[in-house]
Every structure is written in structure tokens, then in C-alpha cells.
Amino acid sequence: MKALNYLKIIALLLPGFGLILFFLGMILYVAIFQSFGLFNLSGEDNFTLQYWEKLFNRKVFYRSVNYSLYVGVISSIISVALAYPIALWLRKPFYGSIIINSILKAPLLVHGLVAAFLFVNLVAYHGIINQIFIFIGLWDEPIRMQNDKNAIGVLILQVWKNLPFALLILLGSIQSIGDDVIDAARDLGANSFARLKKIIAPLTISSMQAALIIIFIGALADFSFQSIAGPTNKYSLSQLMLYYKNNGRWHEAAGVGVTIMIISFLGAIFISYLTKFIFFGRKINEFK
Amino acid sequence: MYRKILAVFSLLSVMLYSGFTFGGSHNWDEVLAEAKKEGKVNWFQWYLVDALAEFIKPFEEEYGIDVVITQGKHTVNIDKAVAEMGRSKGDIDVLSLGFDKIPDLNMPGMFIKLSDELPKDSRTTNLAGVDAKDYAYAWWGNQSGFAYDPEKVDESKLPQTPEEIAQFWEANPGKFGFNYENGGSGPSFFQNILRVMGSADFTSGESSPEKISKLKPGIDYFNKYADKYIITAGNADSIQRISDKEIWMAPAWEDHLAGLQKRGEVRKEIKMYIPSMGMNGGGNGVAIPKNAPNPHAALVFANWLLSAETQTGFNRDFGAAPLHPEADDSSALISNSQRAYRQNWASNPFSKDLTDHFIEEVMMNR
Numbered sequence: 025m026k027a028l029n030y031l032k033i034i035a036l037l038l039p040g041f042g043l044i045l046f047f048l049g050m051i052l053y054v055a056i057f058q059s060f061g062l063f064n065l066s067g068e069d070n071f072t073l074q075y076w077e078k079l080f081n082r083k084v085f086y087r088s089v090n091y092s093l094y095v096g097v098i099s100s101i102i103s104v105a106l107a108y109p110i111a112l113w114l115r116k117p118f119y120g121s122i123i124i125n126s127i128l129k130a131p132l133l134v135h136g137l138v139a140a141f142l143f144v145n146l147v148a149y150h151g152i153i154n155q156i157f158i159f160i161g162l163w164d165e166p167i168r169m170q171n172d173k174n175a176i177g178v179l180i181l182q183v184w185k186n187l188p189f190a191l192l193i194l195l196g197s198i199q200s201i202g203d204d205v206i207d208a209a210r211d212l213g214a215n216s217f218a219r220l221k222k223i224i225a226p227l228t229i230s231s232m233q234a235a236l237i238i239i240f241i242g243a244l245a246d247f248s249f250q251s252i253a254g255p256t257n258k259y260s261l262s263q264l265m266l267y268y269k270n271n272g273r274w275h276e277a278a279g280v281g282v283t284i285m286i287i288s289f290l291g292a293i294f295i296s297y298l299t300k301f302i303f304f305g306r307k308i309n310e311f312k
Numbered sequence: 313m314y315r316k317i318l319a320v321f322s323l324l325s326v327m328l329y330s331g332f333t334f335g336g337s338h339n340w341d342e343v344l345a346e347a348k349k350e351g352k353v354n355w356f357q358w359y360l361v362d363a364l365a366e367f368i369k370p371f372e373e374e375y376g377i378d379v380v381i382t383q384g385k386h387t388v389n390i391d392k393a394v395a396e397m398g399r400s401k402g403d404i405d406v407l408s409l410g411f412d413k414i415p416d417l418n419m420p421g422m423f424i425k426l427s428d429e430l431p432k433d434s435r436t437t438n439l440a441g442v443d444a445k446d447y448a449y450a451w452w453g454n455q456s457g458f459a460y461d462p463e464k465v466d467e468s469k470l471p472q473t474p475e476e477i478a479q480f481w482e483a484n485p486g487k488f489g490f491n492y493e494n495g496g497s498g499p500s501f502f503q504n505i506l507r508v509m510g511s512a513d514f515t516s517g518e519s520s521p522e523k524i525s526k527l528k529p530g531i532d533y534f535n536k537y538a539d540k541y542i543i544t545a546g547n548a549d550s551i552q553r554i555s556d557k558e559i560w561m562a563p564a565w566e567d568h569l570a571g572l573q574k575r576g577e578v579r580k581e582i583k584m585y586i587p588s589m590g591m592n593g594g595g596n597g598v599a600i601p602k603n604a605p606n607p608h609a610a611l612v613f614a615n616w617l618l619s620a621e622t623q624t625g626f627n628r629d630f631g632a633a634p635l636h637p638e639a640d641d642s643s644a645l646i647s648n649s650q651r652a653y654r655q656n657w658a659s660n661p662f663s664k665d666l667t668d669h670f671i672e673e674v675m676m677n678r
Contacts, residue, residue, distance in 0.1 A: 065394065066416065082668070083676040149558035168486070168558070171545055251494075256543040257678040267493065270387050271664055272416045 052285065058278035065274055075275040079283075084259060089283065092261040095175060096244035096291065099182035100236045106183065107190035107235070111198045112224070114191075125195075129188040136185060140252035143181055144170055147253075170253070177253040182243045190235040197231035198224065226303045236295045241288045261287075340431050344375075346608035352378045353609040356393070357408040358386040360571060360630065367629060371616050377609045386410065390417070393601055397422055402603040405610035406617075410596050411442045411450065412496075415517075415660055419447035423599040424607070430615050436635045440594045441515075441656035448597035451617045452567070452626065453633030455593045455654060456500040457586040457646055459564035461554050461579075472588040474505050474533060480561070481540035487560040489553060492667075492675060494546025500592035501563040502670055503663075504655060506530035508589045517659030524669050534674045543678070548572075555579045563591065566645050570631020584645045590655035595635065 054063055061072040079085045110128065114121055131139070146152050147169040154166040171177070201224060209223045225232065247262035254260065259267065261284050268277035357364060361381050368379050384392070390409055394417070396402035409417075427435070427446035436450040437443065444450075460470070464487070471477040481488055491498035507514045512526040542559065544550040550562035551569055555578035564584065572578040598617055600610045616622055623639035626632040633651075634641045641648070658666060 066418075083672050087676055148556065149553065150556050166558070168542075171543075252545065256491075256545055257675050273664075 055278045055281045055285070058275055059282050061275055063274075063278075066272065075279050079276060079279045084264065085280070085283075088259045088261050088264045088280070089287070091175070091258045092244045092246075092284075093287065093291075095178055095182065095246060095250075095260065096240045098179055099186060099243035100239040100295075102179070102183050103186040103190045103239050104194070104232060104235050106187050107194050108220070108224075110187075111191055111194040112220075114195060115198050115201075128191060131185050132188050132192075134185075136181070136248040137252065139181055139185060140249050143177060143253055147177060171256050173255050173257065175250075175255050175258070178246070178249045178255075181249045181253060182239075182246065185249075186239045186242065190239060193231045193235045193238075194228060197228040201227050221303070229299055229303055233296050233299050236299065237292045240291050240295060244288060244291065245284050343429075343608050343611055347606075347612040348376055350606040350609040351376065352380065353606050353613045354403060354405040355379055355381045355408070355613065356384060356389040356404045356406065357381050358384060358389060363571070363575070363630070367625065371613065375612055375616075377612065379613060386413075393422060396601070396603065399603055401605050402601050403605065404601050405604045405606045406613055407599050407601060408451075408596050409448065409599060411439045411444065411448075411594060412657055412663075414442050414444050414448060414597065419444060419599070422601055423447045424602055424604075426600065426614065429600075429611050430618075433615075433618065434620075434637050435618060436595075439597070439635075440592065441659055444597055444599075448599040449614070449618055450595040450635045451598045451614075451623075452596040453593070453635045454568075454595055455566045455586065455633055455646060455651070456497045456563055456591045457566060457584045457650075458561055458591070459551055459554055459569050459582055459584045460561040461557065462581060462583050464557075464560040467583075470585055470587070474509055474530075474589060477505075477587075478533070478537055478540075481537050484560060485540045486542055488540070489542040489544040489550055489559045489562045491544045491546050491550055491563075492671060495548070495565070495568075496592070496594065497547050497550065497563040497565050497568075498544070499667060500657075502530075502534065502674075503592065503658060503666065504590050505533060506666065506670070507655070507658075509533055512662075514656075514658045514662075517662050519662040519665045523662065524665055527666065527669060531670070531673045534670075535677055538674075538678055543675070551578055551582070554582055567630055567632040570643075570645050574629070574631070586646055586650040586653040588653055590653045592657050593633070593654040594657060595633075 057063055059075055061075060062069045064070070114125055144151075148154070149166045149168060149170065151170075153169070154163070157163045158166065169177070205223060205227070206219060209219050214222060245262050246260055247266070250260040250263055254263075261280055265277045265280040265284070268274070268280060361383055365379075365381055368381075371377070372379055382389070386409070389404070389407060390413055393402070393404055393407050396404065397418075407423075425446050426449055427437075435446075436453075437446050437448065439450045439453075458470070471480045477488070490501050492502065503514075506512070506527045507530075509530040510527045512523050544553060544559075544562065547565060547568055550559075551564050551572060553559045554562055555572075566584060569578070569582065569584055573580050573582065598614050600607065600614060604610045618636065620634075620636040620638035623632075623634040623636040624641075627634045627639065627641050628643045631643065631645055633644065657663060
């Protein structure tokens with residue numbers, strides 16, 4: 025009878041979870057084996073480490089890893105950090121809060137490519153920002169801001185795009201915290217920062233982790249913002265993967281793809297533990 | 313009895329052959345009749361799709377064949393053709409592909425030999441150092457050079473050599489840009505600088521660490537003047553920045569600039585030249601997969617694309633360099649005298665190793 029119940033559960037899960045597992049598994053399987061010389065599209069399959077060796081011997085690979093990590097980490101932290109005060113502000117409904125909430129979520133509806141092109145129009149040599157600053161006399165001549173070396177443009181776009189997403193995840197969680205809890209903390213002498221650090225953040229840690237991880241993975245694998253508004257002396261990992269793929273170097277492209285997956289996986293685990301450590305410290309086991 | 317069996321076997325073989333493979337019909341009138349019956353051709357083309365849809369209307373009216381142009385990317389179209397190789401009938405009738413992609417493809421396995429099927433005419437199957445061996449013919453010629461703003465640049469002193477280009481950079485820092493991805497105009501530039509300044513043999517595709525090390529003078533040149541030029545995001549970005557007066561000079565493709573000017577997307581004053589040190593020429597070919605769903609219509613369309621009249625039209629409407637000797641090239645942006653400076657792309661694997669080396673030693677140092 026017990027076995028029958030298990031079978032029932034498996035049968036019920038299969039259409040959804042099974043499909044996800046199958047397709048995800050297939051992609052992982054093909055990418056990993058292709059990075060080792062198998063699934064060769066233009067010749068014989070041959071198991072080899074040479075493609076990984078080539079990647080590890082190139083500066084462009086390490087620079088891409090560093091750069092993608094930089095964009096992923098900074099974007100996720102800033103997005104979530106900005107989303108918290110807004111979510112706290114919108115915790116209690118007030119006149120106009122629904123409209124504000126809707127406006128803040130508008131970037132979710134705009135495709136990244138469109139946003140990147142609009143942004144480039146703003147910061148171009150003769151773009152709107154340069155024209156305004158020259159007009160008001162702040163600058164004598166246009167400043168070159170497009171495709172800046174420090175990827176400030178990409179970070180602005182990432183935060184613009186991901187902040188509403190973080191807000192969406194955090195708002196529900198923050199709204200579910202009862203007034204009693206907040207009031208009790210206040211009665212015990214907790215100031216605003218202490219309430220955020222010791223009450224609100226620990227109680228919303230699951231949502232915070234979800235937002236951080238999802239934004240980190242998305243920004244790490246960014247292609248559209250980087251290819252239009254990103255620095256021209258760096259490749260994001262997705263860009264590097266496409267560079268190899270467009271040159272018919274599928275095995276190296278697969279190696280970069282596997283790298284993205286590994287970093288995403290390790291990054292998710294790291295974010296999960298780090299946030300728990302920050303907010304629970306040594307009490308991490310109690311949290312479990 | 314033996315002869316009868318042999319005759320029947322031979323007949324069956326011919327029937328089977330004609331049933332499983334396309335071709336064998338050299339009678340162009342029959343091809344035309346079959347093409348009209350098919351009535352449709354799927355052209356997998358990746359650029360100027362809307363403008364070309366207008367351009368091909370006379371063909372559709374003349375032959376009664378609808379041309380469906382897809383919106384796919386270049387590499388995606390090629391990947392699709394590769395993926396469909398095993399299918400008895402694919403989706404692609406006519407495939408446009410850059411000549412630089414041809415060495416990476418199994419041309420005899422994927423495409424029909426056009427010389428066996430098309431009427432005799434002047435065709436270009438050897439372009440920019442790549443021999444397509446009649447499995448593809450060039451239908452679109454392009455030439456890279458330097459686009460410049462005549463308002464800012466002294467036309468009597470256009471830089472011709474690496475030394476003169478360096479002088480231009482010194483005199484006008486930040487006013488010269490080139491790309492190393494999203495298009496081949498920048499790669500044409502750095503490849504020619506590396507060729508002229510170094511001692512590597514660019515006529516051979518052979519690659520080795522020793523050969524790559526011979527590129528050092530050119531690599532040092534780019535690193536020495538790194539803060540004097542800018543890197544753009546692609547072919548289009550380079551031209552756009554000249555039009556926007558941000559920069560004054562950049563490598564560009566002749567047909568690309570002409571097309572943007574004709575559509576009013578960039579300033580018409582921008583001019584172009586080929587420096588005497590040389591810039592690469594290239595082109596795109598047309599090929600018909602063996603499993604084309606409308607093979608006769610595909611042949612008729614390919615034949616039309618390659619004709620002198622159509623090639624004249626490409627030059628007139630798009631600024632493309634004609635690839636038929638009887639075509640008129642009077643609408644070109646670049647004078648005929650400068651065409652002598654045309655260079656071929658370095659062949660693979662050397663070309664790929666060179667690009668990797670450039671990115672590694674120049675771009676990664678910025």
C-alpha cells in the first residue's frame with residue numbers, strides 16, 4: 025500500500041517535475057559532454073580536455089568570469105538593497121500606493137534590448153544628457169559615457185530592470201509581518217536600523233535569498249545589456265560563449281556555458297549561506 | 313537475358329537516382345516550368361531583409377514565384393542548414409552565407425553543385441581567398457575601407473599607412489574608432505595592420521605559435537597607441553558615431569555605409585576610401601541545399617540574383633560591389649582606382665588564431 029502511494033506521488037509529479045528534470049538534465053548532459061569534445065557537430069567525437077585547457081590559458085576567459093561576477097554581485101545587492109526601503113514604504117496601503125506600486129513594476133514589461141537602446145540614446149555623445157548639461161553650462165563639450173569601462177551603464181540597467189522584481193518578491197513577505205512584532209521591537213527600544221536588521225530581514229530572509237539568487241544568476245548571464253551598453257574591452261560570459269559559437273567553436277562555447285552553470289550553482293549556495301550567516305551568525309544551525 | 317536484366321537494372325537505377333537526388337535536368341526551360349509549378353522559394357537571408365523584399369518584386373512579377381525572406385541571423389541560418397542535413401526535405405531553398413563561413417562547412421554534403429544546374433554565365437565562386445568550388449556563388453560583393461567625415465578630415469592627407477594612421481591618432485586622439493566584434497570592418501583593419509607591420513605569411517591558413525609571434529610589431533603598435541583610438545560596439549556603431557560627429561574616421565563596409573545613407577539613417581556627406589596599405593574585400597554567397605523543398609524555384613531565383621542586371625541593381629540601390637563582369641558599378645562609394653588595394657581575408661585556422669591573439673594581447677590590455 026505504501027509503495028502504491030509512492031508510485032501515485034511519482035506519477036503525479038512526473039508531468040511537471042519530470043519534464044523539467046528531463047530537459048534540464050539533457051541540456052546539462054549535452055553541454056558538459058560537448059565541453060569535453062563529444063557531440064561534435066563538424067567531425068568525429070573525441071573525449072579530450074584540450075578545450076578546457078584552451079579556456080584556462082586565455083586572459084579573456086578569466087576576465088569574463090571576473091566581469092560577469094562583478095555585474096551579478098553588484099546588481100543583485102543594489103537591487104535588493106533598494107527594494108527593501110521601497111517595500112517597507114509600501115508595506116501599509118496608503119492613498120496612491122497602488123499606482124506607485126504599478127509604476128515601479130513597469131520596467132518588468134520593457135524588454136532588456138529596448139531598455140538598453142533607450143539608455144544608449146540618453147548617454148550617447150550627442151544624447152539627451154550631454155545636450156542638457158551643455159545647455160545649462162555644466163559641461164563645455166560632450167563627455168563620452170557610452171560603453172563605459174566600469175560598466176556603470178550596465179549596472180544602472182540591471183538595477184532598473186531587477187529592482188521591480190526584487191520588490192515583487194519582498195513586498196509580499198514584508199507585508200506578512202504582523203504589526204505586533206514590529207511594535208514589540210519598538211517597545212523594546214529597537215531603532216529603525218535594528219528593526220530592519222534584527223526583525224524584518226531575518227523574517228524575510230527566504231524572499232531576500234530568492235531575490236538575490238535569481239537576480240545574481242540573471243545578471244551573471246547577461247547578454248543584451250552588455251552587448252549594447254557594456255564596455256567594449258570586456259566580454260560577459262554569455263558574450264564569450266556566443267563569440268566561440270559564432271566561430272564554429274562549439275566545444276569552447278559549451279565550456280563557457282558549463283562555467284556559467286557552475287558559477288550560478290555555487291553562487292546560489294554561497295548567497296544562501298552568506299545571508300544566513302550575516303543575519304543569524306553563529307545561530308545558523310538553529311535557523312535550520 | 314543478361315542484357316535485358318542489365319537494361320532493367322540500369323533503368324531502375326536512373327529512376328531511383330532521379331527520385332532521391334535533385335538535379336540532372338540541364339534543360340533550363342524545364343527548370344523554369346517546374347519552378348513556376350512550385351511557385352515559391354524560401355530565401356534564408358540575414359540582412360537588409362525589408363529593402364531586399366522590395367528589390368525582388370520584379371522577380372516575383374516576372375516569374376510568378378513568391379520569395380519568402382526569413383528574418384533569421386546569419387549563423388542561425390547556417391546552423392539550421394547544418395541541422396537539417398539529415399532530413400529528406402528541409403525548409404531552406406536558398407541560403408545566403410558569408411564566404412568566410414564556407415571553409416567550415418561540408419559544402420559537397422550540404423549543397424548542390426550549382427555549375428551542374430545553372431545556365432552557363434560568368435559566376436564568382438572564388439572570393440576573398442575562399443574557393444566554394446561551385447557549391448556557392450558570390451551574389452553580394454563588399455569592400456571594407458575607412459569611412460570619414462570630410463568636414464573634419466583633410467581629404468588631401470587621408471592616412472594610407474600604419475605610420476600615417478598613428479600620426480592621425482596623435483593629432484586627433486579619440487577621433488578614430490574601430491570594432492573587434494559585431495562585424496568585420498574592424499577586424500579587416502587590425503588584420504591588415506598586423507599583416508603590413510609583421511612578417512607572418514597571410515596567404516596561407518597554416519597556423520603555429522611561431523607564425524603568431526611574427527604579429528608582434530602590429531600588436532605593439534596597437535598597445536602603444538591604445539589611448540589614442542576608441543573601440544566601438546560594431547560596424548553600425550562605428551558609422552553611427554561618425555554621423556553623430558563623435559569620431560571622424562572608422563573602418564566600415566562600403567555597402568553598409570551606402571545602404572544607411574540611401575535610407576537616410578546616417579549623414580550623406582560621409583565618404584569612404586581604401587588606404588593603400590590595403591583593406592579586406594569580401595562577399596556573400598548563395599547556395600541551394602540538397603534537400604531544398606522547392607529546388608527548381610531556388611535555381612531560378614539564384615540565377616536571377618547572379619545576373620548582370622540584378623548585380624547592377626545591387627550596386628545602384630545598395631552600393632554593393634557587382635560580381636558580374638557586365639554589371640555597371642558606377643554607383644559605388646569607392647573609386648575603381650582604389651580597388652587595387654583590396655586584400656583577402658587570412659584563411660583559417662590562422663585567421664581565428666590571429667583574432668584570438670589580438671583580443672588577448674590588445675583588447676585584454678585595455
